[in-house]
Amino acid sequence: MENPGSSIISALGAGSGVDFIKLGSDISAASFAAQRGQITARQEALTAQVSAAAQLRSAITGLASALGDRVRTGDLAPRGNVANAAVATATIPAGASPRGSFSLEVTQLASAQTLVSRPLASRDALVGEGTLTLRMGTIAGASFTPDAARAAIDITVTDTDTLATLASKIASASGGEITAYVATGTSGAQLVMKGKDGAANGFILEAASINDPAANEAGDLSYFGWTAGSTNATLNQTARNATYRLDGVAATSPTNSITGLPGGFGLNLTGTNTGAATTVSFTTDSSAYTSVMQDFVAALNDIVGQINDLAAPVGGELGSDPGARELRRDLAGLASRVVMPGAATGEPRTLGDLGLSLNRDGTFKLDNARLTRSLETSPDAVAAMFTTGANGVFATVDRFARENSLTTDPASLGGSLKRYETQQAAAAERLAKIAEQQEALRERLTREFTASERRVAASQSTLTFLQQQIDIWSNRDN
Structure with missing residues (x-):
């Protein structure tokens, strides 16, 4: 932005011939040069x-x-070793420090319930209309104990549902508890349902057909009902917990991945070794x-x-x-x-x-x-x-x-x-303050010099007028 004093002086014709704008700027800069130099030098030292x-x-x-x-x-983290690698692998979370050795005997692996329905002609065959109710719990032989903490899941089946769409509905309604798909083999198309590992993840499937009485044959929903001991479907695998002994202490796990063992280590069980305990050891080179x-x-x-x-x-x-x-x-x-x-x-x-x-x-x-x-x-x-x-x-x-x-x-x-950084901030703040003071001084000096220039210009104008009058008078006398 143009300094107002500059335009005034230009309008007056720079009567004195002195660049008061530059003079005001130079004087204000010189007035604070020593302080600014000291603080700048201090800033450089503080930065170092x-x-x-x-x-x-x-x-x-x-x-x-x-x-x-x-x-x-x-390389300082302990390394786990299982003497019988077919039984398990040892895992060590970051920060865990298991030491020494442990005996391990695995008598049973955790497994998931696998249920296979009786066959239909194809995956597109209709399954019948009604409601399937999925209940979760524990199966032991021909008995089923429902898990009171898990609500039964009702699945509505329409007259247009096929074996393929029924599998999708079961998987979706269970919220991931059950995996369901259609497998086509030599007997035809069959519904395969598989739960999660652990004894508590067993399940039964109750069928309420729209037909009365239910026919319990292909095309009627009752064909897919199953409970413990029933022959409506084939129970290929029962849901079970893993059972093992660590240093002779019997324990169970709903999965084959066991965590929180002494020193923080874990085990991934992969096989059984009943009566032939193996050794889990931890060493560092x-x-x-x-x-x-x-x-x-x-x-x-x-x-x-x-x-x-x-x-x-x-x-x-x-x-x-x-x-x-x-x-x-x-x-x-x-x-x-x-x-x-x-x-x-x-x-x-x-x-x-x-x-x-x-x-x-x-x-x-x-x-x-x-x-x-x-x-x-x-x-x-x-x-x-x-x-x-x-x-x-x-x-x-x-x-x-x-x-x-x-x-x-x-x-x-x-x-x-922290002290140096605080002093750095204070020096920067002081320099900013000096810049404000220097600018204020420059503006004040510019105003004062502008006023002086105006007075000089006015004096020169008067002098010129007087000179002209004297010249007129002199010519008249001649």
């Missing part, structure tokens, strides 16, 4: 400090995160512990190197930062941190017992002999240190990272980062 503090915080939180991943799903400790030491030394550079007394962005100093002190005491406070006498309980050692220059090294000794004398105790529980290597490193990242602790790295 924020970057350095964020870099260190990212390094320590990244170390904790990477260690957690290796414990949960990486001992070389994985050496590998992770080597990587851990390397990562710590990388962090130490970053601190030495970023927090150098001379030239370091965090040379006098209290958070960087606290991080350095915490690193120096890391090897002696108690990882397992409840460890028995003689068992490893600190990171130092896993071979973590501090050099004189503040860097770390791995004492392989000490780590090997712990692995040989207390393999289970070492394994217990690499879990995701409240205690252990991961919990210790995670706490270490969190302590140094706390924004509420002014002495921590997180506190330093």
